[in-house]
Amino acid sequence: MIGAGRHVFSAILVGMLVTSFVVAIWTGVETDSGWVALGWAVLTLVVLQVGYVVLIISLMLNQIPKTGAAASASANPAPPLHGDGVSL
Incomplete structure (x- = not known):
């Protein structure tokens, strides 16, 4: 998985540089x-870069487990009807 993260980062970096280069040529x-x-x-x-940092922060905040009232509100209050379906 580390290699995939590096690939994504390099793709974002190349995209940022290409976009900046296109803007520079166009403006020039x-x-x-x-x-x-x-x-x-x-x-x-x-x-x-600011957009990238905001994206990373929002992704990190979405990974934080919910606790307290937020967790109980999003949990399904009804128990399963038949368990896992295994009968002994």
């Missing part, structure tokens, strides 16, 4: 300014 063509293109590329990287 539209404005004829390398500095404006660089600024927009950096801004794109910052926005994408």
Whole structure:
């Protein structure tokens, strides 16, 4: 599973860099300014990184087990009708 995590991270990193590169080229063509293109590329990287951090935090918060009233509200209050179906 560690290798899969590295693959996902590298795919996200490549996607961020490609997106930033496309924004830099597009902005450079539209404005004829390398500095404006660089600024927009950096801004794109910052926005994408903030979005990535928010995604990771939300995924981590969804993994925390519920306790107290939240757990009892989401649990099925009705017991199973026939157990596991094994008769002795």
